[in-house]
Amino acid sequence: MAVGVCFAGFLAGNAGIGLMEAMLLAIGIAIQNIPEGAIISMPMKMEGSSRKRAFIAGVLSGIVEPISAIITVLLINFVVPILPYLLSFAAGAMMYVVVEELVPEMHNGKKSAVGVIGFTIGFIIMMVLDIALG
Numbered sequence: 001m002a003v004g005v006c007f008a009g010f011l012a013g014n015a016g017i018g019l020m021e022a023m024l025l026a027i028g029i030a031i032q033n034i035p036e037g038a039i040i041s042m043p044m045k046m047e048g049s050s051r052k053r054a055f056i057a058g059v060l061s062g063i064v065e066p067i068s069a070i071i072t073v074l075l076i077n078f079v080v081p082i083l084p085y086l087l088s089f090a091a092g093a094m095m096y097v098v099v100e101e102l103v104p105e106m107h108n109g110k111k112s113a114v115g116v117i118g119f120t121i122g123f124i125i126m127m128v129l130d131i132a133l134g
Contacts, residue, residue: 002090003029003065004072005083011073012080024133026069033062 003026009017037058044054072079072086079086106115 001068001072001086004069005079005086005090007069008073008076008079009083011076021133029065033065037061 003022006017006022006025010019010022040061041054041058044057045051049057103119106112106119
């Protein structure tokens with residue numbers, strides 16, 4: 001939905017969102033889909049599913065995102081007035097997942113410091129990109 005909201009804002013022309021911002025968000029979401037698909041595929045393969053079935057399930061786990069983006073762009077007249085609220089909802093949903101699921105999970109196991117260090121490095125990279133890209 002976030003990608004669709006950004007492209008809808010770009011197409012509307014008055015939301016202050018440029019093509020570069022929308023493309024960067026789409027690329028970021030696409031990169032995020034790689035580990036998401038792996039999280040789906042790897043346990044399936046370990047439990048005995050075929051490689052092809054595990055791969056297809058991993059790919060299909062991310063298919064909802066382009067579908068939601070297209071639906072959001074098609075509803076551009078409805079989306080633009082509530083654009084700030086939709087972007088806030090998308091950001092809040094991601095923050096909820098990180099705080100509720102990922103942060104507690106990275107403290108489990110013997111190498112919990114690796115998760116914390118990875119989280120910190122990722123946060124620093126995102127802040128640098130945010131400042132560098134405006």
